[in-house]
Amino acid sequence: MNKIRQLNLGNTTMNVSDFIIKRLCAWGITRIFGYSGDGINGILGALSRSNEPVKFTQVRHEEMAALMACAHAKFTGEVGVCLATSGPGAIHLLNGLYDAKLDHQPVVALIGQSARKALGGDYQQEVDLISLFKDVAHEYVHMASEASQIRHLIDRAIRIAKSQRTVTCVILPNDIQTEDAVEIPPHEHYSIHTGVGHPSSYCIPTEAALDDAAHVLNVGNKVSILIGAGATNAADEVIHIANLLDAGVAKALLGKSALSDDVPFVTGTIGFFGTTATENMMKGCDTLLLIGTSFPYAEFLPREGQARAVQIDIDGRMLSLRYPVEVNLLGDSRETLRRLIPRIHQKPNSGWRSKIVEDIKIWNKEQDQLAHRNSDLLNPQRVFRELSPLLPDNCILTADSGSGASWYARELKIRAGMMASLSGNLATMGCAVPYAIAAKFAHPEKTVIAVAGDGAMQMNGNEELLTISKYWKSWKTPNIIIVVLNNRDLNMVTWEQRMMEGDPKLETTQVIPDFNYAEYAASIGFLTFRMAFPENIADIWKAALKADRPVLVEAITDPDISPFPDHVMIKSADKLASSVARGDNAALKNSGHILQQKIENAKY
Ligand SMILES: Cc1ncc(C[n+]2csc(CCOP(=O)(O)OP(=O)(O)O)c2C)c(N)n1
Ligand SMILES: [Mg+2]
Numbered sequence: 001m002n003k004i005r006q007l008n009l010g011n012t013t014m015n016v017s018d019f020i021i022k023r024l025c026a027w028g029i030t031r032i033f034g035y036s037g038d039g040i041n042g043i044l045g046a047l048s049r050s051n052e053p054v055k056f057t058q059v060r061h062e063e064m065a066a067l068m069a070c071a072h073a074k075f076t077g078e079v080g081v082c083l084a085t086s087g088p089g090a091i092h093l094l095n096g097l098y099d100a101k102l103d104h105q106p107v108v109a110l111i112g113q114s115a116r117k118a119l120g121g122d123y124q125q126e127v128d129l130i131s132l133f134k135d136v137a138h139e140y141v142h143m144a145s146e147a148s149q150i151r152h153l154i155d156r157a158i159r160i161a162k163s164q165r166t167v168t169c170v171i172l173p174n175d176i177q178t179e180d181a182v183e184i185p186p187h188e189h190y191s192i193h194t195g196v197g198h199p200s201s202y203c204i205p206t207e208a209a210l211d212d213a214a215h216v217l218n219v220g221n222k223v224s225i226l227i228g229a230g231a232t233n234a235a236d237e238v239i240h241i242a243n244l245l246d247a248g249v250a251k252a253l254l255g256k257s258a259l260s261d262d263v264p265f266v267t268g269t270i271g272f273f274g275t276t277a278t279e280n281m282m283k284g285c286d287t288l289l290l291i292g293t294s295f296p297y298a299e300f301l302p303r304e305g306q307a308r309a310v311q312i313d314i315d316g317r318m319l320s321l322r323y324p325v326e327v328n329l330l331g332d333s334r335e336t337l338r339r340l341i342p343r344i345h346q347k348p349n350s351g352w353r354s355k356i357v358e359d360i361k362i363w364n365k366e367q368d369q370l371a372h373r374n375s376d377l378l379n380p381q382r383v384f385r386e387l388s389p390l391l392p393d394n395c396i397l398t399a400d401s402g403s404g405a406s407w408y409a410r411e412l413k414i415r416a417g418m419m420a421s422l423s424g425n426l427a428t429m430g431c432a433v434p435y436a437i438a439a440k441f442a443h444p445e446k447t448v449i450a451v452a453g454d455g456a457m458q459m460n461g462n463e464e465l466l467t468i469s470k471y472w473k474s475w476k477t478p479n480i481i482i483v484v485l486n487n488r489d490l491n492m493v494t495w496e497q498r499m500m501e502g503d504p505k506l507e508t509t510q511v512i513p514d515f516n517y518a519e520y521a522a523s524i525g526f527l528t529f530r531m532a533f534p535e536n537i538a539d540i541w542k543a544a545l546k547a548d549r550p551v552l553v554e555a556i557t558d559p560d561i562s563p564f565p566d567h568v569m570i571k572s573a574d575k576l577a578s579s580v581a582r583g584d585n586a587a588l589k590n591s592g593h594i595l596q597q598k599i600e601n602a603k604y
Contacts, residue, residue, distance in 0.1 A: 014180075015178050015180060016042065016178065016179050017045060017177045019182075020046065020172075020177075021050045023154045024154065026196045027079070030054055030078075031054065031055050031441060032054060032055070032082070033068040033080070034062070034082055035062050035083075035085070036058075036085065037085020037086065037089045039087065039090075040177070041177070042174065042176075042177025043177055045178075059467055060463040060466055061460060063430075064434040064463075065093065066082045066095070066109065067423075068080070068435070068438035069109075069438070070096060070100035071398070072438045073105040075396060075442045079158055080100065081108045082109050082110070083109075083110045086114055087125030089112070090112070090127065091127065093111070094132075094133075095426075097167045098136055098428075100166075102424070105166075106167075107166075107167045108167075109167065110169075110170050111172065112172055112174055113143060113172060114174060130143055133171075136167055137167045139160050139166050139167075140156060140157055141168065143173065144171065145173070147180060149192070150176075150182070151185065157169070163198060202335045203330060205330055210343060213340060214340060216310050218345050219308075220287025220307075221286055221347075222285045222352045224250065224287070224288055225249045225288075225290075227249060227251055227255045227292060228252040228254050228255035228258070228290075229252075229258065229292060229424070230291065231255055231259070232255070234258070235416065239259070244344040245347055247352075247356075248357075248360075249263070249265060249267065250270045252293045252295035253273070253295075253422065254421065254422075254425075255292065255293055256269065256409065259414070260414055260416045261413040261414045262415060267359070267360055268360070269409040273564070275363045281356055283302070284352075285302055287307055288301070289310050290311040291333050294321060296322065298323075304323070309327075310326065310329065312329045312336045313329075314330075375590065377532075377556055378534060378555055380557040380561060383407070383485075387411075387541050388411055388412050389413075390538070391412065391415070391449070392447045393417055393418075394418060394447075395446060395448065396420065396436075396439040396443060396446055396447070397449050397451070398421060398422060398450045399420075400423075400429055400451065401427040401429045401492070402492045403485060403495075403563035404432070404483070405422060405451070405492070406564065410565070430461060432452040432456065433456075435450065437464065437480075440480050441475075446477075447481070448479070448480045450480075450481070454487060454512060455512050462515075465482065465552070468480060468526075478549045480551070482526075483552075483555065484517045484553070484554045485555055486554050488512055488559065489512065491559050495563060498572075500572065502577075502578030502582075503584075504584030505586065517554040518530045528551070529543065529544060529554070530554050531556065540553060541553075562586070562587070566594065570595050576599050577599045
């Protein structure tokens, strides 16, 4: 074995950790997000002495490392890697790893463990990591028990993460990390000899399935299309097929950046943060084409039986999951659409498409009025409506779970070349800032804008500002803007409680401590703005966008303006009436005329 080691390294001694770094680099991994601990001392040593191009990003909390690894995967298409120590460090990773798992992102977690001789001995920080990670990394979680396993553990963890678009995990006992590396396992029984590399390939449906799908789409009269993250890279094809089908296109939240909002028949988002144009289209269609989406909420899709449906998805498990689909197409969105398009007959221009385009115009006009309505404090809708036209080309947007996600969904208009993401399926708070940091590391030349709630900032965003402060001078451009919606409220949930439970705002659980985010960020080197008056909004955005360092914009916004649009709230008019009857006037105060009447007439 020593001979092999020397063959590969000349006179240098390579240990298991050096070899792990080398192997990661052979796979093209260039960044590891992580946090130190004695369970991974060997790897940290190897990282610091490595001449390989891999870089380490030191975060403030391991959950952030996992969220960054997920965002890295989302914004680069590469595998994201995070590194944490045994016990508490590994446990902290979990939420971020679930974010990656639920949004189908390839992420590899490398975690430390107590030394092998201590395992099973109730040793300090000893946690049963295989069991703990068995759900989040169920496709592949293994612990190394000897050096000659390392090559295949790393190779398989990366390959499976890539091919299944999921989370995998390699557990590395602390003592194994400094053993001599075995680059080439002995050529004998029980040895595993894996290689590096994963082909770029795509899957396409059969000709027969394409014919069947084309038939359903060709005989339909009112076609609506819903796209998700799986339609990224298929924008031209989506536009092409939509034009042939005389259809409109709605976007699930994770598919926000898959298609430009400039396209006149894009109805915007669907769901709780969706537009009336999308809602009308879904209610009126007789045919539904789903592309790369697993948008979950049935009530926003056509009723069963209303529409004949075709779905395209790269993952067979996601087919016919949300709507009983007549023709399931298992394949890559772009390649499948390319093969479907020649089979589609051009539908004549009909009232269907023009009504969709008209609905979009009506929606935009109404939203403009709503953004300019008076409120006690700053209207959050106006904050984002004024930012949207100023967004730089090719910028990257991220958002937290919270009211900000609604304004991000509805008010920030995507143009071709932009990227945008959030925690779609896990919908975890606290992803906006780590996502933005990962985006900036991956694309340092681009402007990155994160929309964060004040609750999320208090949960972890404030700490992660320190990471920006630590690294921003190493980025090619300094342009990263953190927008904090300071509403002193866990606002989205406060509104859900009004809508779903008929509760008034519950002071004990919903009001959060006030904090001066701008002052704090300024103290660690940010350029900061407190946005409190409508007439200053545009000027603050312009100044923020041309800043020569990271920016934090603290918008002091009105929690009584609902992040949910009226057409969604109207379905809960009786519950909202109950919240009003119990002394909370917010639902009545800022709603439109029709909703107001519904609330006033509602029985509770
Ligand atoms: C980790 C986590 N905890 C709790 C929730 C439930 N939740 C969703 S949005 C929200 C409120 C967020 O408050 P804030 O960050 O202040 O944003 P706001 O809605 O006020 O703009 C909560 C508590 C969640 N999604 N994730
Ligand atoms: Mg808040």
